[in-house]
Amino acid sequence: MVATIKDVATAAGVSFKTVSRFINGETNIRPAYRERIEAAIRELNYQPTLAARQLASQKSFIISLVVADVLFSYNARMMLAIAAECRRVGYHLMTEVLGGEFLQGPNTNRINLSARPDCVILIPPFPDDVNLLRQLEEQGLPVVRIAAIGDGYGTTIRIDDEPVTMELMQHFFDMGHRRIAMIAPPLPERASESRVRGYRRALEEAGIAFDPALLVRCPFSLATAVDATTELLALPDRPTAIFAASDTMALGAMARAHQLGYRVPDDVAIAGFDDAPESRYSFPPITTIRQPIEDMARAAVVAATKRGGPAPEIRQRLKLRGSTTGDRMICRETNFA
Amino acid sequence: MVATIKDVATAAGVSFKTVSRFINGETNIRPAYRERIEAAIRELNYQPTLAARQLASQKSFIISLVVADVLFSYNARMMLAIAAECRRVGYHLMTEVLGGEFLQGPNTNRINLSARPDCVILIPPFPDDVNLLRQLEEQGLPVVRIAAIGDGYGTTIRIDDEPVTMELMQHFFDMGHRRIAMIAPPLPERASESRVRGYRRALEEAGIAFDPALLVRCPFSLATAVDATTELLALPDRPTAIFAASDTMALGAMARAHQLGYRVPDDVAIAGFDDAPESRYSFPPITTIRQPIEDMARAAVVAATKRGGPAPEIRQRLKLRGSTTGDRMICRETNFA
């Protein structure tokens, strides 16, 4: 049914080893042979079997991506971007979705990587999962950690949200805001905590006292952000601006503000984080900070495969939109051309 | 470094073939051996190498998912759901992202599936790509087509949007709407065209003449939906309701309506399709039709692996929300518990 390397060799009139050389890009092959082999491969539509190569060479051309079973658009965009990058460099992406057990508290579950990938890419919250990292280290599996905070086994694609968050805060100051609230991430020990640090440091440098009442922690979801907003807007000296740690949360804040009859940004300005697609879907669209997910994906895949380089520079950028500027424009940007 | 089946056999004091039998769930093994083997496997943290099994047995335990390089939340949700289902039934998911060349017009590109998956799952627009289907058929690869329209090689998970679209239209009628516009999919030859059929048939059954001016085709994007809405609202006898073929398009319509000073739904009611997360992020949230993506994913994986059955029933459901009812509630539903 499907052709093997021997079929190609027979058709081309050479030994199968010569075909193997051709496939692996070795240069020392008689030109006449090259052509015959090329023709035979095309003719038979030959494709080397991944499994056989893997067994013989200890190289799988497979990257495993470990992702949480949670439908954040961040996760989804990362999956797609990494899959596309893998394909670009001739690798295959195998997705391992880790659910429940792995997501709560310190876990001791064992991860099963029977595909023997050449490298494992971890995206939040897994880059800082010590149990997982230990297991991968034991198996000697190379690891690339996207947006890890701490040090740990493997290569880290590091992102620091603090400076760009300070830029956003400066924008708030420029618009005259002094009472700025934050809807913060639930767990201080995650990478996203640098957003909180940026928030606090900006306040400090601006000489504004930090008010604990203005910082509400809640899970990364719309519903919880709605509640946090209720709380913030009920404050005696309510904030005139809200910075949410994700775009989804920002949309929750805006929904509540609108529901309560506040105008955005006239009564309360709102900003998010990520530049997720949903930040552009609202009216007014949400001011946010662009996470260059495609660049992060490429950097990770380059690090994982040593191919397709050079790795791009990873630069976050402030995207000013109507929810803080008052512009009544619709955001027409798209992620895909 | 990593244990092989022989290491386990040695540790357990049996032949490696007996271990193989144990792994493959064969029943005729002496109980005393079973226990020793189990212990050895645990002790050595043994995991069978996928590649070796595949080579020896012609079974890969791999499912390939073919997905377009386009960041629709539909695609993303499907990817994640299918990956999770695969894991549930002990299979591995390999994602093949097909971009540019495969997406425009009749293509003749060859797909490379060197991983030799046991089955290939296709999601729109690929289930109706004749070139792709022919190639897969040539290779004798089982195929599961999610939301295919036409017949074709492989197993089809069929979805008919027409009846549920008629329900939505009935809702519009109940609310007193007679001038109902549709922002329709770009290409009539896709599965989503059944939404147009539902729209037209509902009008017909209600005795309302179809007005071509009220049906605007455009790509599945916010920006194009904004333009379509501009057009519709500029009509002399403008529509009082707009049905968009996707939630993203509905959000585009709502953004434009708000920008122009219309109230939703008082001046113009708006509905979408998919029940994508973004349909809940707006205020008011968007009335839409729930695509049971998790169920579709499970059905596809059950069909692909013959495991994890029975396949769930696939039922679309109308979700009434503020953008048509006028309820001033925020939608707090989440896709993940």
Added chain:
DNA sequence: TTGTATGCGTTATCAG
């Protein structure tokens, strides 16, 4: 520059 023997880790076949 090219070909031969060997082995990767597992399952299949068939003998005991």
Added chain:
DNA sequence: CTGATAACGCATACAA
């Protein structure tokens, strides 16, 4: 019920 042996498709080491 259990175990030797071959085979899967390819790359590696070595020989020619």
